[in-house]
Amino acid sequence: MKSRDRLRIAIQKSGRLADPARELLARAGLSFRESRDRLFCYGESLPIDLLLVRDDDIPGLIAEGVCDLGVVGLNVLEEQAEERRTQGLGEGFTALRELGSGRCRLSIAAPREWNWEGPQSLAGTRIATSYPQLLGRWLREHDVDAEVVVLAGSVEIAPRLGKAEAICDLVSTGGTLAANQLREVAVIIESQAVLAGPATPFADERAELASMLLRRLDGVLRVRG
Ligand code: PRT
Ligand code: ZN
Numbered sequence: 001m002k003s004r005d006r007l008r009i010a011i012q013k014s015g016r017l018a019d020p021a022r023e024l025l026a027r028a029g030l031s032f033r034e035s036r037d038r039l040f041c042y043g044e045s046l047p048i049d050l051l052l053v054r055d056d057d058i059p060g061l062i063a064e065g066v067c068d069l070g071v072v073g074l075n076v077l078e079e080q081a082e083e084r085r086t087q088g089l090g091e092g093f094t095a096l097r098e099l100g101s102g103r104c105r106l107s108i109a110a111p112r113e114w115n116w117e118g119p120q121s122l123a124g125t126r127i128a129t130s131y132p133q134l135l136g137r138w139l140r141e142h143d144v145d146a147e148v149v150v151l152a153g154s155v156e157i158a159p160r161l162g163k164a165e166a167i168c169d170l171v172s173t174g175g176t177l178a179a180n181q182l183r184e185v186a187v188i189i190e191s192q193a194v195l196a197g198p199a200t201p202f203a204d205e206r207a208e209l210a211s212m213l214l215r216r217l218d219g220v221l222r223v224r225g
Contacts, residue, residue: 005205006047010070013052020101021071028216063092075191082133091199102193104172109182128158129168
């Protein structure tokens with residue numbers, strides 16, 4: 001891989017993780033010159049630049065070496081890690097630090113009126129989700145034979161549309177589930193934003209930059225508690 005002396009961090013361009021990520025990096029002493037297209041921000045205080053992207057692209061950008069680090073939900077990171085495993089690809093990225101923001105859980109929810117008696121209550125049903133890998137793994141672990149229906153968004157309305165009986169989606173307050181007459185019945189993973197990095201350490205100047213950034217982040221995270 002080409003030797004590089006600047007570090008490139010991918011964060012979400014807009015969305016729930018964007019502001020907390022920027023705030024954390026600012027508190028760690030990083031400042032950026034915004035570019036006009038706002039996809040790339042040049043690091044001013046340190047040789048650390050930002051790339052503003054969709055959160056789903058972040059693990060792949062790290063695996064490809066386009067970016068060195070990224071701020072992404074553990075839910076997205078784990079889904080894509082599982083996908084790489086099923087494809088027989090090597091470990092392309094790993095979570096380096098938990099950042100405490102964007103807390104949520106990936107849960108299975110069923111119609112409120114269901115008589116839930118454990119995972120086997122899902123046998124023979126269709127479950128709508130945007131997380132087929134994590135749901136599939138959970139179903140295998142619990143020996144449940146159910147159909148996974150992959151939807152890109154608006155998963156919570158799938159039961160009302162007759163596309164599925166249950167769903168597997170992110171939950172934070174539970175308000176969306178309640179509004180759709182759904183009840184959380186099982187938690188698949190607890191999630192929060194993490195700093196992700198490559199599975200193997202950097203072999204050039206980026207190693208020193210990355211460890212300095214981690215030291216600073218640890219300081220900020222410790223103060224925050
Ligand atoms: O454009 P891009 O692809 O970057 O954005 P996105 O739409 O995929 O992401 P975004 O900003 O919605 O979410 C980014 C990350 O925030 C997620 O991957 C999670 O790690 C984290 N996060 C934390 C959440 C939630 N909480 C959350 N509540 N992501 C989504 N939700 C949704 C959930 O899907 C459901 O529709 O909020 C609804 C449930 O919320 P409650 O409060 O009603 O339970
Ligand atoms: Zn996304």
